[in-house]
Amino acid sequence: xxxxxxxxxxxxxxxxxxxxxxxxxxxxxxxxxxxxxxxxxxxxxxxxxxxxxxxxxxxxxxxxxxxxxxxxxxxxxxxxxxxxxxxxxxxxxxxxxxxxxxxxxxxxxxxxxxxxxxxxxxxxxxxxxxxxxxxxxxxxxxxxxxxxxxxxxxxxxxxxxxxxxxxxxxxxxxxxxxxxxxxxxxxxxxxxxxxxxxxxxxxxxxxxxxxxxxxxxxxxxxxxxxxxxxxxxxxxxxxxxxxxxxxxxxxxxxxxxxxxxxxxxxxxxxxxxxxxxxxxxxxxxxxxxxxxxxxxxxxxxxxxxxxxxxxxxxxxxxxxxxxxxxxxxxxxxxxxxxxxxxxxxxxxxxxxxxxxxxxxxxxxxxxxxxxxxxxxxxxxxxxxxxxxxxxxxxxxxxxxxxxxxxxxxxxxxxxxxxxxxxxxxxxxxxxxxxxxxxxxxxxxxxxxxxxxxxxxxx
Ligand code: 5AD
Ligand code: SF4
Numbered sequence: 001x002x003x004x005x006x007x008x009x010x011x012x013x014x015x016x017x018x019x020x021x022x023x024x025x026x027x028x029x030x031x032x033x034x035x036x037x038x039x040x041x042x043x044x045x046x047x048x049x050x051x052x053x054x055x056x057x058x059x060x061x062x063x064x065x066x067x068x069x070x071x072x073x074x075x076x077x078x079x080x081x082x083x084x085x086x087x088x089x090x091x092x093x094x095x096x097x098x099x100x101x102x103x104x105x106x107x108x109x110x111x112x113x114x115x116x117x118x119x120x121x122x123x124x125x126x127x128x129x130x131x132x133x134x135x136x137x138x139x140x141x142x143x144x145x146x147x148x149x150x151x152x153x154x155x156x157x158x159x160x161x162x163x164x165x166x167x168x169x170x171x172x173x174x175x176x177x178x179x180x181x182x183x184x185x186x187x188x189x190x191x192x193x194x195x196x197x198x199x200x201x202x203x204x205x206x207x208x209x210x211x212x213x214x215x216x217x218x219x220x221x222x223x224x225x226x227x228x229x230x231x232x233x234x235x236x237x238x239x240x241x242x243x244x245x246x247x248x249x250x251x252x253x254x255x256x257x258x259x260x261x262x263x264x265x266x267x268x269x270x271x272x273x274x275x276x277x278x279x280x281x282x283x284x285x286x287x288x289x290x291x292x293x294x295x296x297x298x299x300x301x302x303x304x305x306x307x308x309x310x311x312x313x314x315x316x317x318x319x320x321x322x323x324x325x326x327x328x329x330x331x332x333x334x335x336x337x338x339x340x341x342x343x344x345x346x347x348x349x350x351x352x353x354x355x356x357x358x359x360x361x362x363x364x365x366x367x368x369x370x371x372x373x374x375x376x377x378x379x380x381x382x383x384x385x386x387x388x389x390x391x392x393x394x395x396x397x398x399x400x401x402x403x404x405x406x407x408x409x410x411x412x413x414x415x416x417x418x419x420x421x422x423x424x425x426x427x428x429x430x431x432x433x434x435x436x437x438x439x440x441x442x443x444x445x446x447x448x449x450x451x452x453x454x455x456x457x458x
Pocket of ligand 2: 173174180214215
């Protein structure tokens with residue numbers, strides 16, 4: 001949910017026009033970028049990560065906070081300068097900013113050739129073809145809600161892992177959030193579609209899938225299904241070892257899902273369940289549909305029924321009207337639930353949201369910053385304490401790769417989604433390794449290999 005990354009591997013049709021794809025924002029965007037790569041590859045495009053050899057630059061963008069859009073605008077500033085020297089360079093903005101701003105982006109940036117919204121990715125290759133052929137400027141932002149999930153299964157972040165969209169859009173109206181504007185109403189994919197896609201991924205070496213949806217635990221409700229049914233269906237798939245899912249909504253939590261998480265051995269021992277605040281007044285004003293006590297009840301239930309389960313949080317700090325007492329209620333909730341990880345955000349008013357123009361952004365920035373720093377410190381202490389208790393325990397780690405800072409070190413994750421660092425061979429990447437935790441800080445768990453489990457994928 002943060003860094004601009006050069007996403008999918010730069011491979012495609014050798015000799016075709018070269019596309020530089022840059023991805024900002026959340027996991028959903030990274031997966032959308034994979035769909036874009038697939039569509040462009042099918043149309044004969046190649047990929048590069050070097051500015052100077054690109055024929056087209058495409059930015060997959062995020063609108064969630066002001067800062068995210070800011071970074072894209074400053075990047076467009078740089079690209080505009082480059083385009084003066086290379087007028088043939090095709091420049092496109094894809095995703096949430098395109099959906100939110102549409103044509104006005106083209107007005108603001110003369111160097112921009114096209115915008116393609118979150119539901120229009122299937123048309124990206126046609127749009128790019130047209131732009132390159134005759135220089136027309138194109139706005140494609142009104143696609144159908146039934147987004148095709150046609151994907152190239154080999155375009156994914158790792159041999160052993162893949163993300164799978166199970167639903168798009170969001171039916172909630174949290175007052176701070178642009179997502180319903182940028183991604184539209186909720187549409188779930190049918191169970192068999194998802195099963196077949198996961199099956200193909202598993203046949204290609206994937207052992208861990210992460211199911212993606214804005215309110216993923218509301219998956220399937222139109223068809224009378226629950227996410228629990230999907231977990232149970234995927235449990236049957238030989239070769240698949242882990243199923244994760246993000247992001248869940250507290251209002252959509254039910255016993256059925258908790259039962260399935262408890263019964264399915266492949267289900268990750270981690271639930272990303274953003275409380276957003278611990279103050280009932282704030283939760284009401286955010287239109288979240290639950291109280292802090294209801295949230296506590298869900299957390300208690302989960303921990304009682306699923307041994308070892310961890311929870312992850314998103315918290316918004318300085319939402320309109322947040323008093324010291326409201327903030328203290330959030331501190332209390334965080335201290336009580338003891339999340340294994342938490343993303344903490346300062347409130348950023350977003351145009352077009354229900355709060356925009358209705359709820360004044362009245363918590364001064366220095367107060368937001370001070371509250372944020374305090375909660376960060378509290379959360380760090382909670383993580384540090386928890387990490388200490390893990391010293392001496394053993395974990396089955398799916399290795400994701402070499403640590404950037406020290407190539408002799410590998411990192412990977414256990415079933416509870418803890419990131420664990422340990423010394424090993426690069427060839428262990430994409431395999432399961434048993435690791436014993438030997439050391440920890442607030443941010444990291446480090447350990448040593450105990451025994452290599454026979455590889456689940458070649
Ligand atoms: N300001 C700050 N944080 C926000 N989020 C969503 N909208 C805003 C906003 N306007 C946070 C929420 C959400 C996460 C993805 O981003 O915590 O869960
Ligand atoms: Fe945004 Fe709320 Fe929907 Fe999450 S549930 S995407 S915060 S509107």
